[in-house]
Amino acid sequence: MKSTHLGGGSDGRKATGLSAWRRWRRAAWVVALVLCAAAPSGAFALEKQIMGWVERVELHPGRLMLHAKLDSGALNSSLHAVDPKFFKRAGVRWVRFTVTNREGEFVTFERPIVRMARIKRLGGSVRIRPVIKLGICVGRVYRYVQVNLEDRTRFNYKLLIGRTFMAGHTVVDPSVQYTAEPKCGEGVMQ
Numbered sequence: 323m324k325s326t327h328l329g330g331g332s333d334g335r336k337a338t339g340l341s342a343w344r345r346w347r348r349a350a351w352v353v354a355l356v357l358c359a360a361a362p363s364g365a366f367a368l369e370k371q372i373m374g375w376v377e378r379v380e381l382h383p384g385r386l387m388l389h390a391k392l393d394s395g396a397l398n399s400s401l402h403a404v405d406p407k408f409f410k411r412a413g414v415r416w417v418r419f420t421v422t423n424r425e426g427e428f429v430t431f432e433r434p435i436v437r438m439a440r441i442k443r444l445g446g447s448v449r450i451r452p453v454i455k456l457g458i459c460v461g462r463v464y465r466y467v468q469v470n471l472e473d474r475t476r477f478n479y480k481l482l483i484g485r486t487f488m489a490g491h492t493v494v495d496p497s498v499q500y501t502a503e504p505k506c507g508e509g510v511m512q
Contacts, residue, residue, distance in 0.1 A: 371491065373392060375498070376390070376479065378390075379459060380459040381458060382456065382457030384429035387504070388421070391481070399482060401421065403472065404419075406419040435452045436454060441470065451472055459504040459506035460483065460504060
């Protein structure tokens with residue numbers, strides 16, 4: 323007598339289709355798809371904070387408040403720094419610079435240089451800028467990110483926040499401004 327295995331149980335019974343596990347998994351996917359279709363639009367972006375194209379931000383260390391432009395067209399963030407002073411500390415390149423806000427408050431920062439960035443301008447010219455790491459708080463979002471230093475005198479905002487800060491954490495609504503005061507608390511990383 324010839325035995326043929328049809329994918330059933332080891333007791334020789336015929337396969338009845340999908341195993342219980344596969345049927346359960348398929349049912350779970352169907353339920354998930356139904357819930358996705360029924361959910362209001364944007365329901366899965368709840369963990370991301372909606373912000374305007376201009377927001378008040380807080381720089382760390384120093385807790386200096388600035389007005390910043392959130393720019394999804396820029397990859398990295400850029401901070402206004404005029405006349406930076408470069409020096410070495412324990413063999414590492416550092417930069418000292420002062421940032422002043424609209425109210426006249428200022429903080430002098432001393433930060434190690436992470437790298438030198440080549441920034442290509444619209445006209446094709448290339449500028450070399452020092453890149454440091456700073457803590458930035460916008461609304462409830464705190465990130466410790468790379469920021470390049472540039473003379474932003476000709477711009478309206480001393481800080482431009484790029485996609486590396488925003489990715490996965492914020493959604494920018496270009497129709498509004500100043501939607502979220504910085505609320506990152508005392509325990510943020512310096």
